Amino acid sequence: MIEVKNIHKTFNPGTINEKRALNGVNLTLEDGDFVTVIGGNGAGKSTLLNAIAGVWPVDEGGIFIDGVNVTGLSEFRRAKYLGRVFQDPMTGTAADMQIDENLALAARRGKPRLWGWGITASERENYREMLKELDLGLEERLTAKVGLLSGGQRQALTLLMATIQKPKMLLLDEHTAALDPKTAAKVLATTDKLVAEHNLTTMMVTHNMRDAIAHGNRLIMMDEGRIILDIRGEEKKRLTIEDLLHKFEEVSGSEFTNDQAILSK
Amino acid sequence: MTLISLLNRMPGDVAIGIIWGIMALGVYLTFRILNFADLTVDGSFATGGAVAVVLITTGVPVPVAMAAAFCAGLLAGLCTGLLHTLLGIPDILSGILSQLALYSINIFILGGANKPIGVGKYNLCVSMLQVAPSIVVAALVAVAIIAIMYWYFGTEQGSAIRATGNNPAMSRAQGINIGLMKVIALALSNGIVALAGSMMAQFNGFTDVGMGRGAIVIGLAAVIIGEVVCHALFRKHNGFILRLTFVVVGGIIYYMAMGFISWLRVPTDGLKLFTALIVAVFLAVPYLKDKANSSFRKAGRRGENQ
Numbered sequence: 024m025i026e027v028k029n030i031h032k033t034f035n036p037g038t039i040n041e042k043r044a045l046n047g048v049n050l051t052l053e054d055g056d057f058v059t060v061i062g063g064n065g066a067g068k069s070t071l072l073n074a075i076a077g078v079w080p081v082d083e084g085g086i087f088i089d090g091v092n093v094t095g096l097s098e099f100r101r102a103k104y105l106g107r108v109f110q111d112p113m114t115g116t117a118a119d120m121q122i123d124e125n126l127a128l129a130a131r132r133g134k135p136r137l138w139g140w141g142i143t144a145s146e147r148e149n150y151r152e153m154l155k156e157l158d159l160g161l162e163e164r165l166t167a168k169v170g171l172l173s174g175g176q177r178q179a180l181t182l183l184m185a186t187i188q189k190p191k192m193l194l195l196d197e198h199t200a201a202l203d204p205k206t207a208a209k210v211l212a213t214t215d216k217l218v219a220e221h222n223l224t225t226m227m228v229t230h231n232m233r234d235a236i237a238h239g240n241r242l243i244m245m246d247e248g249r250i251i252l253d254i255r256g257e258e259k260k261r262l263t264i265e266d267l268l269h270k271f272e273e274v275s276g277s278e279f280t281n282d283q284a285i286l287s288k
Numbered sequence: 289m290t291l292i293s294l295l296n297r298m299p300g301d302v303a304i305g306i307i308w309g310i311m312a313l314g315v316y317l318t319f320r321i322l323n324f325a326d327l328t329v330d331g332s333f334a335t336g337g338a339v340a341v342v343l344i345t346t347g348v349p350v351p352v353a354m355a356a357a358f359c360a361g362l363l364a365g366l367c368t369g370l371l372h373t374l375l376g377i378p379d380i381l382s383g384i385l386s387q388l389a390l391y392s393i394n395i396f397i398l399g400g401a402n403k404p405i406g407v408g409k410y411n412l413c414v415s416m417l418q419v420a421p422s423i424v425v426a427a428l429v430a431v432a433i434i435a436i437m438y439w440y441f442g443t444e445q446g447s448a449i450r451a452t453g454n455n456p457a458m459s460r461a462q463g464i465n466i467g468l469m470k471v472i473a474l475a476l477s478n479g480i481v482a483l484a485g486s487m488m489a490q491f492n493g494f495t496d497v498g499m500g501r502g503a504i505v506i507g508l509a510a511v512i513i514g515e516v517v518c519h520a521l522f523r524k525h526n527g528f529i530l531r532l533t534f535v536v537v538g539g540i541i542y543y544m545a546m547g548f549i550s551w552l553r554v555p556t557d558g559l560k561l562f563t564a565l566i567v568a569v570f571l572a573v574p575y576l577k578d579k580a581n582s583s584f585r586k587a588g589r590r591g592e593n594q
Contacts, residue, residue: 076461098460098461099459099460099463099464099465099466100463102460102461102462102463102464103463105461107461109457109461113455114455114457114458115458115461116455116458117450117451117454117455117458117459118454118455119450119454120447120450120451120454124447124450127447128447128448128451128459128462128464129462131444131462131463132462132463133463134463136444136445136447136448136464137443137444137445138440138443138444138445139443139444140442140443140444141442141443141444141446141447142442142447184462
């Protein structure tokens with residue numbers, strides 16, 4: 024279970040660029056929950072993800088993974104609980120290292136890295152099998168440098184790396200946004216497959232409402248650093264884009280009138 | 289300025305070239321693997337020489353003195369690493385600070401600006417008085433260091449260092465403590481550099497605090513010359529062992545070129561100028577070749593012919 028309790032984050036406090044990015048976010052994910060996160064630019068979607076990943080410390084509030092308070096753990100210490108895929112396909116892999124070496128690095132996430140072999144022959148065989156499942160032909164190119172792969176191949180590899188050790192939570196930060204539609208669909212299908220296979224608790228940030236509806240069992244919408252909608256179960260299954268747009272207007276619209284009310288006082 | 293005198297000085301140049309090549313292996317570790325331009329080496333090379341000479345002249349066995357020089361280099365690299373990771377000082381600047389501090393420290397260690405060893409009194413591992421055995425010993429040390437580096441960068445820790453140099457964001461996400469990896473790599477690199485410094489002092493029979501001046505550029509020269517030659521000979525089939533070997537080969541080529549220039553009676557004060565020129569040429573050649581293959585001027589000419 025993942026618990027996010029009342030977290031706040033303000034960037035550049037006290038300057039002209041001050042930005043209250045997270046404004047008291049509360050969220051509880053049960054094991055196996057697959058939540059998609061949507062919202063406008065600057066709504067705080069990626070910021071929420073980064074707060075959970077520990078890219079920087081939060082100003083207030085706490086983050087708990089299976090009851091463990093990880094709020095004070097730095098990014099690399101928290102990594103043992105988390106699998107992450109980034110928006111930029113370049114970010115998730117080491118370009119100058121081989122495909123198998125990248126997988127071996129991920130397989131040792133959260134373990135002490137000393138003087139054992141960085142990769143063993145039996146591991147290599149396992150990786151070959153795993154890559155076969157991706158159906159991208161990468162099993163034939165185990166010792167190729169990752170820098171030679173296409174964006175889609177790199178994202179699929181990063182997904183495999185993120186899940187090679189079952190993480191307590193999988194964080195996907197618009198991981199198909201930089202891909203062409205066909206490749207994006209394939210990477211999303213791989214995502215669904217891996218999430219289902221390992222029953223992963225997952226959070227997927229996306230700009231694409233269609234994807235947000237089609238994937239996962241839960242959907243949250245963010246605005247101004249808060250969660251303004253939380254739809255799950257049967258209601259989520261019946262959701263359409265029109266519903267979502269309507270709800271978005273409803274929620275942001277009512278906020279707008281509230282703002283006006285404040286200003287007119 | 290006879291051909292004989294050129295041939296006569298060659299073996300000695302090879303020996304010194306191998307020692308510079310060993311130092312360049314340390315430079316390769318930070319510059320290519322960690323992707324960190326570490327200027328500490330100018331200081332730590334001289335530190336290695338100073339520690340070794342002081343210990344050898346007080347009767348400490350040569351291998352122990354060399355091990356101590358290696359450890360002194362580790363400490364120097366550790367300082368640079370801590371300046372960078374704990375205090376947030378940019379990479380080049382933290383190296384420059386260590387280098388400057390080491391200049392004073394090296395004078396403290398030596399008790400002066402230079403110190404002779406007194407050749408013949410001790411069982412030195414390399415010496416210009418016995419060039420042939422020195423070449424063999426230096427080559428064996430180089431082979432041992434290459435073998436250890438090959439093993440180490442295949443281990444979990446070595447892989448983590450490579451990942452840190454390649455993609456820090458990915459490394460953090462995979463749970464790698466990148467600050468620790470940088471400190472370890474900088475320490476090991478400067479350990480190798482100081483070990484090379486201890487060998488250079490023994491070969492020359494004396495050490496000088498200015499011995500390491502320009503070492504970083506010589507190291508880069510060896511790394512880059514080695515890469516260019518390795519690529520020319522083996523194209524894409526250049527594994528890690530081959531690349532490390534060619535770093536040492538690069539050191540030898542570099543120093544033989546220097547020897548050739550001295551043989552032309554160029555004043556020794558001009559050698560650093562030539563070093564800089566050689567490095568500039570070898571850095572520029574791959575870039576210019578690439579440019580020649582895809583230049584706007586050519587594209588423009590093709591465009592006119594349409």
